[in-house]
Structures are given as structure tokens and as C-alpha cells.
Amino acid sequence: MTIFTCKSDLTSMMTCIYDAWASRKGHGNIKLLREPVFQQELFDEYIHVEGDEEKAEKVLRSVRAKISPTAYIDVLYAAHSCEEDALDTIYRFLVLGFAYGAKVSSMLSYPPVMRLMELKRNVGNEAHFMHEFTRFTSIDGKVYVSHIEPKNDVLALTAEHFQDRMPSEYFLIIDDRRRSVAVHPRNEEFYIRYLTAEEAQSLSETEQITDEYTVLWRTFFDTIGIKERANPVCQRNLFPIWRRKHVTEFM
Amino acid sequence: MNTNRQMSGGERPADANMQNVAFVAETVPCIIGQPALEEKLRILADAAKYDVACTSSGVDRKGKEGFLGNARACGICHSFASDGRCISLLKILMTNHCVYDCKYCVNRVSNDVVRTTFTPDEICQLTVEFYKRNYIEGLFLSSGVLKNPAYTMERMCETLALLRGKYRFNGYIHVKTIPGAPDELLATAGYLADRISINLELPTAESLEKLAPNKSFQTILNPMGKVSSTIAAHRLAIGKDARMERSMSNRYLEKNIFQSARLAEKTGSVQLPAPVTGGELGRPFAPAGQSTQMIIGASGESDYNLIQTTQRLYQSYDLKRVFYSAYIPLNEDADLPSLGTAPPLLREHRLYQADWLLRFYGFEADELLSEEKPNFNELLDPKCDWALRHLELFPVELQTASYDLILRIPGIGPKSAGRIVKARRYGSLTYENLKKMGVVLKRAHYFVTCGGRMMYPIPIDEQYITRQLVGTNQRENWQIAHQNGARQMSLFDDFGVQLMS
Numbered sequence: 203m204t205i206f207t208c209k210s211d212l213t214s215m216m217t218c219i220y221d222a223w224a225s226r227k228g229h230g231n232i233k234l235l236r237e238p239v240f241q242q243e244l245f246d247e248y249i250h251v252e253g254d255e256e257k258a259e260k261v262l263r264s265v266r267a268k269i270s271p272t273a274y275i276d277v278l279y280a281a282h283s284c285e286e287d288a289l290d291t292i293y294r295f296l297v298l299g300f301a302y303g304a305k306v307s308s309m310l311s312y313p314p315v316m317r318l319m320e321l322k323r324n325v326g327n328e329a330h331f332m333h334e335f336t337r338f339t340s341i342d343g344k345v346y347v348s349h350i351e352p353k354n355d356v357l358a359l360t361a362e363h364f365q366d367r368m369p370s371e372y373f374l375i376i377d378d379r380r381r382s383v384a385v386h387p388r389n390e391e392f393y394i395r396y397l398t399a400e401e402a403q404s405l406s407e408t409e410q411i412t413d414e415y416t417v418l419w420r421t422f423f424d425t426i427g428i429k430e431r432a433n434p435v436c437q438r439n440l441f442p443i444w445r446r447k448h449v450t451e452f453m
Numbered sequence: 454m455n456t457n458r459q460m461s462g463g464e465r466p467a468d469a470n471m472q473n474v475a476f477v478a479e480t481v482p483c484i485i486g487q488p489a490l491e492e493k494l495r496i497l498a499d500a501a502k503y504d505v506a507c508t509s510s511g512v513d514r515k516g517k518e519g520f521l522g523n524a525r526a527c528g529i530c531h532s533f534a535s536d537g538r539c540i541s542l543l544k545i546l547m548t549n550h551c552v553y554d555c556k557y558c559v560n561r562v563s564n565d566v567v568r569t570t571f572t573p574d575e576i577c578q579l580t581v582e583f584y585k586r587n588y589i590e591g592l593f594l595s596s597g598v599l600k601n602p603a604y605t606m607e608r609m610c611e612t613l614a615l616l617r618g619k620y621r622f623n624g625y626i627h628v629k630t631i632p633g634a635p636d637e638l639l640a641t642a643g644y645l646a647d648r649i650s651i652n653l654e655l656p657t658a659e660s661l662e663k664l665a666p667n668k669s670f671q672t673i674l675n676p677m678g679k680v681s682s683t684i685a686a687h688r689l690a691i692g693k694d695a696r697m698e699r700s701m702s703n704r705y706l707e708k709n710i711f712q713s714a715r716l717a718e719k720t721g722s723v724q725l726p727a728p729v730t731g732g733e734l735g736r737p738f739a740p741a742g743q744s745t746q747m748i749i750g751a752s753g754e755s756d757y758n759l760i761q762t763t764q765r766l767y768q769s770y771d772l773k774r775v776f777y778s779a780y781i782p783l784n785e786d787a788d789l790p791s792l793g794t795a796p797p798l799l800r801e802h803r804l805y806q807a808d809w810l811l812r813f814y815g816f817e818a819d820e821l822l823s824e825e826k827p828n829f830n831e832l833l834d835p836k837c838d839w840a841l842r843h844l845e846l847f848p849v850e851l852q853t854a855s856y857d858l859i860l861r862i863p864g865i866g867p868k869s870a871g872r873i874v875k876a877r878r879y880g881s882l883t884y885e886n887l888k889k890m891g892v893v894l895k896r897a898h899y900f901v902t903c904g905g906r907m908m909y910p911i912p913i914d915e916q917y918i919t920r921q922l923v924g925t926n927q928r929e930n931w932q933i934a935h936q937n938g939a940r941q942m943s944l945f946d947d948f949g950v951q952l953m954s
């Protein structure tokens with residue numbers, strides 16, 4: 203078995219798919235994994251693939267043109283999944299996709315298709331949770347900062363949503379788990395970069411900021427529940443404790 | 454009034470600390486008799502909490518530079534309150550002063566409660582500041598009747614115009630209209646808001662007259678009809694179908710209540726006149742449609758009566774949603790259940806389930822209940838109940854059955870039905886891959902075959918299946934009846950997930 207490995211950014215993953223395909227070792231004899239690879243098998247061959255913009259673009263372009271725009275979106279979502287088999291699943295999905303064309307997306311009884319849809323769903327759901335439960339604190343009414351800790355890498359999807367929602371605000375969304383940040387300057391496109399240790403440290407306190415509106419919001423939150431219908435179990439099911447970590451009304 | 458503080462797109466003052474100074478000076482309790490903002494919020498959120506609708510759904514709108522906010526058709530929920538209900542909007546009353554005396558309401562004129570009124574700016578500031586912190590999707594503004602309906606509605610419109618204009622708010626607004634307000638103001642509200650609603654409160658004219666002496670079916674249905682015609686006219690004018698979009702799944706149904714509806718005939722096509730203000734903003738009229746709410750358990754109507762009324766409301770007024778609110782006794786009154794009576798949560802839950810069946814599953818009210826059987830089964834959900842009365846249709850072969858019929862199988866929702874129909878085009882179905890596709894067969898397996906086989910060898914026998922399903926339902930029913938408000942949880946289990954594909 204030959205294992206192609208790469209970093210987990212989109213360019214590297216797509217390049218990895220390109221090289222694995224071009225290796226002509228036979229789809230059954232290879233596997234694609236993102237690094238770090240934890241358990242190396244003795245008899246497998248490991249090949250590290252470095253990201254290459256051109257190759258990556260080629261792969262994405264053919265997905266759009268030869269399979270479908272829908273498949274393209276599905277692949278992009280799946281690529282942000284935290285699951286170990288995400289990259290390999292995308293590869294298997296593309297093998298089918300290049301053979302069957304657009305209808306691959308409906309072939310749910312094929313395991314790679316089903317799995318890809320599942321990965322996409324998980325990423326989409328988590329992004330949706332971020333739209334719901336991300337909370338910003340205001341630094342002097344000038345900059346809005348939030349901290350998130352998603353399992354999947356949904357920072358870009360999240361930032362895209364907030365960019366549309368508040369195009370004329372300066373905001374930061376910090377992924378504490380990956381130490382990455384989406385920076386949105388007023389009336390401009392957001393960009394993503396990694397934080398240095400010092401930056402991360404100095405931004406870590408922003409969640410503790412309390413102002414008039416955090417107080418008012420907690421008041422509203424405590425008031426709006428109907429006590430004759432009190433139901434902590436239901437509340438916990440819909441809003442699990444582990445999702446509350448960065449949420450103002452529970453802090 | 455500090456004009457430069459809140460505009461999302463406007464110029465910010467150079468010294469941000471000045472803002473805070475201004476804020477403190479403005480909102481700390483000062484004028485005699487006027488509570489501080491926090492206290493006002495407590496009073497006016499507390500008075501608004503009995504209104505059920507808190508969805509921010511029904512309209513897609515992109516954000517735009519210089520403005521604050523967008524809207525997503527699926528709606529976005531931001532938190533869950535201690536009762537398990539979703540919080541999506543800043544749900545408040547403009548005022549809890551009220552000259553009316555509806556028997557079931559805390560704010561009725563005959564009650565002795567602390568009263569207060571928000572200023573338009575206070576409402577706007579709360580909305581935009583909460584919105585920027587992603588606490589809410591927008592504003593739900595309702596109100597008691599201050600002086601008279603026209604005066605109240607005018608104040609509400611003024612507030613919304615300020616929010617859309619000066620505060621440049623582009624997020625979601627749901628406004629509740631005041632029965633008896635002039636048409637021009639209704640029109641204004643519709644142009645400023647995304648959803649407009651007027652509460653029917655009770656399903657029959659007699660109950661309404663008895664419990665809400667200042668309201669009448671006329672003052673409620675009349676504006677509802679006009680709003681509905683105005684929405685339809687605007688939809689036609691911008692090249693859309695006159696009727697509101699429904700779930701995707703309805704398009705695959707051969708029959709559903711919305712097709713058989715005749716909108717214009719029933720409502721007449723009297724539209725609202727031109728708005729007083731707001732029209733100049735160039736907004737569509739109530740793009741997320743209108744909704745209403747009925748109180749459950751304050752008067753003697755049957756479930757049959759309620760779902761018939763519901764169906765009629767959907768058909769005649771093309772309402773986007775009908776909400777139900779289990780009555781919580783707040784006032785001592787001979788005409789109402791006594792204080793301490795538990796709110797009928799299970800009944801409310803059954804009605805919501807039936808409402809989903811009408812809206813997404815192609816059922817009609819008369820298929821679910823009848824004069825002879827006017828109330829839902831406590832032990833079984835309406836769909837299981839229906840299936841058990843129609844065992845001659847089962848088992849359904851998943852490989853070949855129509856979408857309509859698959860959707861009628863207990864435990865199968867539009868999402869699963871869609872996946873089944875899609876997947877079987879490219880290969881035969883097995884229980885194994887159904888499971889992998891995320892189709893849950895816990896309830897369904899009593900009613901289906903796949904490739905000619907049932908999942909377990911069981912008889913299609915009413916007694917037997919009823920016992921099994923009651924067992925499956927029991928825990929859930931108990932929770933709803935005794936632990937309060939679990940309905941949201943199971944609605945999410947059964948249906949809610951489809952909203953976030």
C-alpha cells in the first residue's frame with residue numbers, strides 16, 4: 203500500500219489528490235491521509251506531497267466542469283472535515299465522479315458517496331452552529347471579537363457568514379483550537395491568518411469584556427424563559443454544555 | 454438623543470470612551486417614575502414571553518455595505534431559554550400599558566402591574582447592539598394598546614422606521630399588529646418588517662367575544678385578509694407566484710392543502726392603501742409572510758376545531774405559520790381554567806405535529822380528526838394514529854412506492870423520503886444502506902418492506918403495532934406532559950433537522 207500524505211490546507215489536499223491519481227498505482231493500492239500520521243505501518247510506503255497551486259486548481263476546475271458545481275461544493279465542505287478519512291473519501295468520491303459525472307451526487311448507495319455527504323453534512327451543521335452560537339464582545343464599540351472552537355475547520359465558512367451579516371464592522375473571529383483568526387476590516391474582504399503565541403495570549407482575554415449590552419442580554423435571557431414550562435433537560439439537549447463555552451449568556 | 458452612537462455604517466466618534474460616558478448619562482435612572490433600561494427590558498421581555506413565535510425564517514436577504522444585517526430563509530436560532538424554547542429575536546413589547554381587558558392576559562387594564570414604555574431609540578439601540586454581538590437575528594415587536602390602536606401602531610411604525618432608516622438595520626423584523634389599527638399604518642408596518650402577524654388568539658368568534666371583549670373576529674380577520682392580498686399583489690408585481698413558497702418537499706407531493714386553496718376568492722382582493730412612511734425605502738411588503746397564534750386550553754374548542762381553523766387560515770390567508778400556545782393561567786377568572794392548572798403541553802405538542810402534517814406531508818385536517826373523533830390520541834402522535842387506522846395501505850414497499858405514500862409512513866420525514874426516492878434510482882435499497890443514509894426505522898419498520906422483506910418478521914396487526922408504538926412514544930409523552938416543554942426537543946428530532954441541511 204502506498205500512502206500519500208499532505209498538510210491539511212485545501213491546496214495541499216487537492217495537490218495530494220492530483221499526485222496520487224497521477225501515480226497510476228491503481229486506486230485500490232493507495233490511500234490518502236492528512237498529516238500528522240499517527241500510526242505508520244511497517245510495510246507501507248509513505249509519500250509526502252507538497253502543496254502546488256497549479257495542480258490544486260486543476261483538480262478543482264475538473265470537479266466543477268466534469269462532475270458538477272454541486273459536487274464541487276460538497277468536496278469543499280468535506281475538505282474542511284476533521285475526520286481522519288476525509289481526504290481519502292474525497293478521492294474515492296472523485297474516482298466515481300469522473301466515471302459517472304453529475305449523477306454521482308445521487309448515488310447514495312455507494313459508500314464513498316454516502317460518506318462524503320455525511321462529512322459535508324457534519325461540516326455544514328457545525329458551520330450552522332457557529333452562525334447561531336458565536337458571540338462577539340465589543341472593544342470600545344470599534345472592534346468585535348469572538349472565540350470559537352469548532353471540531354471541523356469552519357472558520358472561513360463562519361467568517362463568510364458574518365462578513366455578509368455585518369459588512370461595515372471591524373471584527374475578528376478566533377479559532378482557539380487551530381490558533382487561526384479571520385480578520386474582517388470594515389467594508390473589505392476578510393482574510394485568514396495564524397496567530398503568534400503573543401497575539402493569541404493578548405486576545406485571549408477579550409471574552410471577559412463586560413459592557414452594558416452583555417448585562418442587558420443576560421437580563422433578557424433570564425427573563426424570556428417561562429418558568430411554568432421550565433425544562434433544563436430540553437435546554438441541554440438543544441444547547442449542550444460543551445457548546446456553551448464561549449457563549450455570553452452562560453459565562 | 455445621541456445621534457452618532459449606533460449607526461453601523463455611519464461615522465464613529467473619534468473617542469470611543471466618550472460613547473460610554475454618553476451612554477451612562479443617558480440610561481441611568483434619572484427621571485422620576487421611569488425605570489432604568491435594564492428594568493424596562495426585564496418588564497417588557499417578561500410581558501412578551503408568552504408569545505410563541507420566535508422564528509427568523511422565511512426570507513433570504515444579502516447584507517449590504519453601510520448597513521447592518523442580512524436574513525436567512527432557514528432562520529437562525531441563537532440560544533435556548535430555560536424552558537427549552539429557541540431564542541432568535543429580541544422579543545419585547547413596546548409597552549405593557551394596555552387599555553384593553555383580555556381576560557387571559559397579564560397586561561389587561563384591570564391588572565395592577567408595573568407599567569413602562571420603551572422609547573423608539575431604546576428599542577433600536579438594543580436591537581443593533583444585540584445584533585452585532587450575534588445574540589439575535591432581529592426584533593420581534595409587539596405591544597399593549599397604548600391610548601388606542603392607532604396611536605400604538607403609529608409609535609411602533611415610528612420605531613421601525615427609525616431602525617431601518619437612521620440605524621440602517623437590515624436584519625429580521627417581526628411586527629405584531631394591533632387589532633383595530635388603521636390600514637395605512639398596517640401598510641407602513643408591512644413595508645418595514647419582514648413578517649407581520651396578528652393573533653387570532655381563539656379559534657371561534659364566541660370564545661373571542663367572551664375572553665377578549667375589546668376584540669372581534671372582524672378586527673382580526675379583516676386586516677389579515679388585506680395583508681394577505683397585499684402580499685400576494687406584491688409578489689405578483691415582482692414576478693413571483695402569488696402564494697408564499699412552501700417547503701421544497703411540497704413540490705413533489707401530488708396533493709397538499711396549499712394547492713387546493715383559493716386565496717383571492719376567499720379573502721376578497723381588498724389591498725392595503727399606500728403606507729404613511731416606509732414605502733420610500735423600496736422594501737418588499739412583508740417578504741416573510743404573515744403568521745398568527747392561538748391559545749390552547751383557555752376555551753372549550755376541540756383539536757378538530759383547531760386544526761380545521763388552522764387549515765382554513767393556511768388556505769384562505771396563505772399564512773406562513775400558525776402557532777399554538779398552551780394556556781398558562783395568569784389571572785383569576787370564572788371564564789378561565791383556575792390558577793395552577795398545568796399548561797396543556799402534550800396537547801400543544803400534538804397540534805404542532807398535526808400542523809407539520811398539514812404543511813409538509815400532504816395531509817388534510819379531515820384525514821386526521823373528525824366530529825366523531827375530535828381530539829388527538831394522548832398516547833400516539835397523529836401520524837402513527839392515522840397509519841393505524843389505515844393498515845390496509847401497509848406495508849409500503851420502499852423500492853417502488855410513491856413519494857406521497859412514503860411520506861405517510863410513521864417516522865419518515867421529507868428528508869428521508871427524499872433520500873429514499875433519490876437513492877433507489879441508482880441501485881436497489883437494503884435495510885443496511887437505508888441506515889447508512891440516515892433513514893431511521895425505529896417507528897417505520899412496522900409499516901414497510903424493502904425488496905419484499907420486512908425488517909423483522911412481525912404481523913401487520915393493529916393491536917400489536919399499537920402496543921409497540923405506544924411503548925416507543927411513552928417516554929417522550931411522559932416528558933412532554935410532566936417535564937414541560939419537551940416539544941421543541943422532539944420537533945427537532947422528528948422534523949427540525951431538515952431545516953439545516
Ligand code: SF4
Pocket residue numbers: 551552553554555558559560561562596597598
Ligand atoms: S390587547 Fe389584550 S392581549 Fe394585547 S396586551 Fe392588551 S390585554 Fe393583553
